[in-house]
Amino acid sequence: VVLISVGTILPSITARFVIDEITAGSLATLLPFGILVGSIVFGPVVDRYGYKNMLIICSLLVLIGIEGIAYAKEFYVLQAAIFLIGFGGGVLNGGTNSLVADISDEGKGAKLSLLGVFFGIGALGMPALLGALSNYYEYDSILAGVGLFVLLPILYFLFIKFPEAKQPQGLPIKKGIGLIKESSLLLLGLILFFESGLEGIVNNWTTTYLINDLKTKPDNALFALSYFVIGMTVTRLLLGGLLRKLSSYKVLYVSIIIAFGGAIILSIASTYAIAVTGLVLLGIGFAASFPVVLGYVGDIYKQLSGTAFSIALVIALTGNMILNYTTGVIAQTFGIKYFTSVLFLSLILMTVVLFFTLKNISEKTKI
Template sequence: MNNKTIAFIANFTGIFLFGISMVIIGSILPLLKARFGMSDIAAGGLFSVLPVGMLAGSVLFGPVVDKFGYRWVLSVASLFLSLGFFGIVHVGSLHLLRAGIFFFGLGGGVINGGTSALVSDLSEGKNKIINLNWLGLFYGIGAFSMPMILSRIDEIHYTLVIDVVSGISLAVALIFLLINYPLTVQKEKISLKLIPVFVKNKLFMAICFYLFFQSAFEAIINNWSVSFFIDKLAVPQYQALIALSVSVSGLVCMRILTGSVLKKWHHFRLIQLSLLLFSLGLICLVLPASYFVHLLGMFLIGSGLAPGFPVMLGLVGEIFKEVSGTAFSFAMLIALTGNTIINYSIGILTEKFGMNVFPYVVLVEIVMMIFIFLLIGKADKKTAIRY
């Protein structure tokens, strides 16, 4: 097995664990609320701690990776994930719980951005989007597996399952420390002068703000859909967890398709399909229909979420090849700012209006993403990025 294959496998394993970390809080939120006596605002605050940690990780990883390489960065990030998993099931205070979630965010932000940048650096041309899509597939498998497993076991076994994931994260930290990293791109020296270069690039900034809403949308589904199904649609927790897993299965299925059957599609055609699936999914969610129609809505929304990050980060990697880590870091910073702001806002809105606001927030997300996509298309014609 060559060094590049080993590096890809390590990346896929790391993003798999990141996928688990992104849904674990939403999956066990009802238990955490009962355990610590939290209100909806306090729960929204927990979800805001996660992207704050991710923001910190996203800001740090790019410049450090471009200057020093991937080895220690990805290894330490996996260690933070391990600490986060261990912390959320063993701490006895709300402050320590927040600290554990922050470790999730910090490690997750580095893993998410670092593995994406590394896969981009290991790939060339259109293979950037294809390989980033496969990376996203393993994120989806991780995000799918945890709520599905938790929905099928008794609550008393949750701690054991999460402890096992913590141990796997620790093993991955050692793997990242030992493997080689064969890169296809010669990096440039990083500088703060890159910031105005980023800001002046209209296509890049439009992509960043698309990811602002894409990241928030993913977090909304991961963090609030379980509560929406329980509170608004009046289903038991295990069925709400199945709904979350169904949305992730949609993401997984679509990433399999975009990495195989649809791999020759133009990247903008994939985004158009994504926006259509969002709209159809929302219609299914708000219809006064059966649980299975609502499940279809979650599947369609999950499918729509699939192309966003692989396509947009593939474009970023093509625009800024020599400083891809820093460019990814900047894009993730904008994306996770949206994640933080919108998650906290939902906590405030649900405290005042209940989970009735959930479909309206999803609608606003879709409208904004359509608008920004039109701006991206306009900027792309001027920049002429083509594969």
């Protein structure tokens, strides 16, 4: 919900504050910036102080941010609210993934896949909720109601027991900084660099591609993107069982092959139905990378797992920003139809990095 909230309501915000596209774009960048800052912060904090207080505080920040967007009268309040949503969401995303890895002695990838299912439900639920209720209520009222639901996880966090902090005596700064030089962590992060970039490209550019290249109606183009999310969400649900029976590295290679198939179908699609088929395959192909790779990170860096997750997720977010920017340059220079070329190149590079990464980590963890 957090990661898709601003994009979903941006048209309404633009009309409410009477802002131009450049200003609206600057608002949209506050969300990923907040997520990036949150992703940097959460790791060292959970290693030093544990999860409970951090998750409670950042859930409150998300609640304040959502209510802030709903009721903001001044533009600077709106900006602050969007940043708070990004920051809190970045911490919650990284923190919950790290927590699941910490409490799972075995099958980290499978359990992280199940966690990812809820990410997909939230991504689908927010636009669906706004669409279903927008004929009856103003968007700010709907958003304010959604914000109140954040109280539920806060209450849950208050009454459950969390793992103890790994470094209660103080974070070993030298070891934490040393992780940046760890080849295994950097290679795992590089896989997520391309994976996050690929997901970002599909989320941000597919609708433009369908509208301009296949002459799809805007409403249908947006709906097509839902199939991508559904494909990913359902696959992660299935991976919760499959990763207990199959080797993770085999799942990753098969996933990349499926993603290649989806990219090929999308690039040659002549009809809406064929394009949707490609998007579903892309969703299926992208589903395994984050849970499996983060599972490897959790296995190898158990004593500083929070900091290691921070580094990996910051690399991933950097890939999202760089590859999205690259796609924008290519689309402007050569045309949107070439956006699939970025998909192919990224998948090829990701496959090469995966091969060398698995060789690098094979003696450190079960692949």
